[in-house]
Amino acid sequence: xxxxxxxxxxxxxxxxxxGTGGTIAGASGSATDNVGYKAGSLSVASLVKxxxxxxxxxxxxxxxxxxDSKDMDHATWARLARRVEQHLARPExxxxxxxxxxxxxxxxxxxxxxxxxxxxPVVLTAxxxxxxxxxxxxxxxxxxxxxVAGAEGVRGxxxxxxxxxxxxxxxxxxxSYRLDAFEAGPDAGPLAVVEEGIIRRFRDWPLGEALGATxxxxxxxxxxxxxxLGSHAGADGRALDAWRAAGLQGLVLACTGxxxxxxxxxxxxxxxxxxxxxxxxxxxxxxxxxxxxxxxPAGALSPWAARVELMLHLLQRG
Ligand code: SIN
Numbered sequence: 001x002x003x004x005x006x007x008x009x010x011x012x013x014x015x016x017x018x019g020t021g022g023t024i025a026g027a028s029g030s031a032t033d034n035v036g037y038k039a040g041s042l043s044v045a046s047l048v049k050x051x052x053x054x055x056x057x058x059x060x061x062x063x064x065x066x067x068d069s070k071d072m073d074h075a076t077w078a079r080l081a082r083r084v085e086q087h088l089a090r091p092e093x094x095x096x097x098x099x100x101x102x103x104x105x106x107x108x109x110x111x112x113x114x115x116x117x118x119x120x121p122v123v124l125t126a127x128x129x130x131x132x133x134x135x136x137x138x139x140x141x142x143x144x145x146x147x148v149a150g151a152e153g154v155r156g157x158x159x160x161x162x163x164x165x166x167x168x169x170x171x172x173x174x175x176s177y178r179l180d181a182f183e184a185g186p187d188a189g190p191l192a193v194v195e196e197g198i199i200r201r202f203r204d205w206p207l208g209e210a211l212g213a214t215x216x217x218x219x220x221x222x223x224x225x226x227x228x229l230g231s232h233a234g235a236d237g238r239a240l241d242a243w244r245a246a247g248l249q250g251l252v253l254a255c256t257g258x259x260x261x262x263x264x265x266x267x268x269x270x271x272x273x274x275x276x277x278x279x280x281x282x283x284x285x286x287x288x289x290x291x292x293x294x295x296x297p298a299g300a301l302s303p304w305a306a307r308v309e310l311m312l313h314l315l316q317r318g
Contacts, residue, residue: 013094014058015149016087017142019044020080020108021067022101024138026130034177037130039068044099047131051139054146069101072108074216074223080108081115081213088120095121095149099142102126102173102181105159109168110305113157114312117210121154124168126161128179137162137179144194151199156206158191165192165199167206172302174286186289186300215315224314226250228303230284231261237268244272250310251279254303259283259290278313282306 019025021040025047028037045061048054064083065076080098087093100108109124116122125145127138145160157168162180170184184190192201217223225248229240240251251272255261259281261269273279280298283290290299297313298306 013150014060014090014092015095015097015146016093017044017048017059017061017097017099017146018080018083018087019047019061019063019099020065020069020072020076020101022069022099022105022126023130024099024101024125024127024141025066026127027132028130031132031134034129034133034135037132039101039130040066042131047099047138047142050131051143053143057146057150059146067101069104069108072101072104074220075218077108077111078213078216078218081112081216084112084118084122085116085213088116088118088122093120095123095151095154097142097145097149098122098124099138100124100126102128102161104304106171106173106182106302107304107308109157109159109166109171111216111308111312113168113206113208114309115211115213115215116157117206117208118157119155121149121151121205122157122168123149124157124159126159128161128177128181135179143197147194147197148192148199154199154205156208158206160194163194164190165194165201167191167203169206169208169305172286172304183287185287185302187287211312211316215312217315224249224311226252226307226310226314228252228254228307229265230254230303231256231265233262235262235264237265240265240268240272244268244275244277248272248277250307250314251277252298252303252306252310253279253281254284255281255290256284258288259293259296259299278310280306280310 027041175181
């Protein structure tokens, strides 16, 4: 998609801002309405223009999508990963900012870190209040995100929200309404904070080996079908049996406590495994990991990050 906004001078410091929608680009008819708005209404160029302190920076803004992130899809992920990879390869680009909805931000962040593992910063940012709200948090979050993306020494995929910098591999949305809606799991804190544009770092930036954006099929139909199922009181295996019959390719169980599964799901889970479908266990607890299960590939991931990881595993297997 076309770049919409270019500000100037110091080309070696260029930060590219890619818009994908979300509440940060949301608009409501009333400034006091924090929930009845339409996400993904305003262009990323207009979000940048609304922050006067960004006017002096070398920025490019481009609109890749305009989604409520509850509707994020695999084809958009593939386009986004490829586009970010292209920008990062430009010597004049210092870093990339992605404006995104908070609802699935952790999934996008996890995916991008695993496929790009960039040596430059890729900073997702978001807002819990629409741009039209009295207490709109998007402008400050965007300003902080640009500061992180332009800073010396930052690398990897991170998220910047409410003055905190989270690892793309760890962050989880843990609150439905508060401005500081994110935490890191399991039992981890923020990587850094941003205070008046200055980054105070506590831990290392995310590292890892890049799987490459070309691993991601451009068409959603090329992605493996992987579902998350919660184990809960009164669980019933019929959904699993139906998914197996329909061709499910991978399952992530959001297990109770330390990775336990309701006995009513055991037979259906065993049948899936017997038919060659990988079944990974995670905990549905907001914090912690599955302790004592060293072979469990997703024991320390949230169910949502584990679903991404399992899809990447299946894509690599071909
Ligand atoms: C969305 O995820 O796109 C809507 C909610 C939000 O951004 O907070």
